[in-house]
Structure formats: structure tokens, C-alpha cells
Amino acid sequence: MRIDVLTLFPEIFSGYLGQSLLSKAIARGLIEVRLHDIRRWSHDKHQKVDDRPYGGGPGMVLKAEPVVECVEAVRAEASPAGCLIVLSPQGERLTQQVVEELAAEPRLVLVCGRYEGFDQRVFDLLRPREISIGDYVLNGGEVAAMAVIDAVIRLVPDVLGDEQSHVQDSFSSGNRGLEAAQYTRPREYRGLTVPEVLLSGDHAAIAQWRQLEGLRKTQQRRADLNDDSVAANPSAATLEPGTERDTNLPKH
Ligand code: JAH
Numbered sequence: 191m192r193i194d195v196l197t198l199f200p201e202i203f204s205g206y207l208g209q210s211l212l213s214k215a216i217a218r219g220l221i222e223v224r225l226h227d228i229r230r231w232s233h234d235k236h237q238k239v240d241d242r243p244y245g246g247g248p249g250m251v252l253k254a255e256p257v258v259e260c261v262e263a264v265r266a267e268a269s270p271a272g273c274l275i276v277l278s279p280q281g282e283r284l285t286q287q288v289v290e291e292l293a294a295e296p297r298l299v300l301v302c303g304r305y306e307g308f309d310q311r312v313f314d315l316l317r318p319r320e321i322s323i324g325d326y327v328l329n330g331g332e333v334a335a336m337a338v339i340d341a342v343i344r345l346v347p348d349v350l351g352d353e354q355s356h357v358q359d360s361f362s363s364g365n366r367g368l369e370a371a372q373y374t375r376p377r378e379y380r381g382l383t384v385p386e387v388l389l390s391g392d393h394a395a396i397a398q399w400r401q402l403e404g405l406r407k408t409q410q411r412r413a414d415l416n417d418d419s420v421a422a423n424p425s426a427a428t429l430e431p432g433t434e435r436d437t438n439l440p441k442h
Contacts, residue, residue, distance in 0.1 A: 272297030277331030281320030302331030
């Protein structure tokens, strides 16, 4: 899979892309990530890419010309042109189902904005898919783009060491629930012990315990995940006033 990232701050990605899992996947030719500095597509001698919003108001808007022309040039670099994605708080929510769709693409082109967002003509001309990682405002799309890349590349065949570990992840298709608690050595730590069943060697009993614990945790923390009406429309998820999602969670 090839991933092109368009950004005003390409250096933000270097630490993330340098991590060993990703470096190895890139070295093995499984993934190729190319960074493109939108500022290089600025029209004027001062390399300006932002301007004041028509109609007034605070902040600046990312100009259409550098973004549109950078996208067109990058998409023309190789075939296929790729699935064009703009990271935006106004986009469709990133879910594991969306991640699975994106992982099936041969090429993604991710566009990261800054300032108060993009000139509307970027969307009208390019008709990108708009994706949001959650209902909060970031200082730009870069962190959201890294979340997309991180979630997608682990589904690209052979990228993970243990190739099958992701098929049973929480939220993967066929699994809508949370997973049971996990333990490793030592058997006792500060007076807290590992549940006896996990030490029993009885694989059927262990599988049954994990399934029950996963269901209990899901019901307590994320009842919305088991509600089909909510799965179809996540904004339908509401808590009764005063209802605790998980009374076993420590209060901080
Ligand atoms: C902020 C352009 N869903 C998270 C998200 C994604 C993008 C942005 N904010 C939040 C953003 C400023 C400019 C995009």
C-alpha cells in the first residue's frame, strides 16, 4: 500500500514513521509513505498558504490553490490516483469498519489542514472522503492522519509480526465487544493475584471466562456497542442522566 500525506508540517511524522514496526514494513516494501509539503505549492513569493476569512471572524483559512494543486500533482505521480481523504472534525467518524475499507485500498492520499480549516472550494473541487477521529478540535489534521495510518497499516498483510493477532481485536468485524482483562507474570503483584482459571490450563474454561468477562465489561462500559440501533448510528448513543457506565472503574 502507498500512502501520500499532504501537510504543512511534514517533520511531525518523522518520529512516528521511524518506529521499528513501520520502518520494517517500509523496508520490506509492504508500505510506502510519502510526505508532501503543501507550502511548496504556494503561489506567492512569501509562500503564503493562509488568508483571512471572507465575512470576517477570528483566525485564518487554508487557501484553496496550494491544497488543490498539491493534491492534483501528487495524485498524478502514480496510478491509481488513490482514495482521497481529508482529516476534519466535520468528517465521518473513523471506526474499525472504515479502517477495514481503507486497508483494502492500494493507495491513500491523506490531506492535513491547519488554522481554522480549508476553503470550501477544496471540498467542492476534490470531493474527498472526510474523516474525523473524534469530536474534539486538534491544531491540525496531522495527529488524526497518524491515527488513520496506524490503524490501517496493521491490517495490511504481513505488517504485524503475529499475523493473526488483529483478527480477534475488539471492534474488528465479527467482534463488537471489549476484551477480558489480561495478566502476565508475576502471579502476585502487591497482593493482587491472577484469576485462578487463567492458571488452570483448561483452555475451554479460559475461553468461556474470557467471553463472559468481555461481555460483562462491554455491558458495563460500552453498552452502546451491543445496541444495533447505535451501531448503525453512533450519535443515537445516550446515557440516562446519572447512570454510571462502569461502576468497577477506579475514580481518579
Ligand atoms: C483541525 C484542520 N477528528 C479530529 C480532527 C481532525 C482534524 C482537525 N481537527 C480535529 C483539524 C484544524 C485544521 C483539521
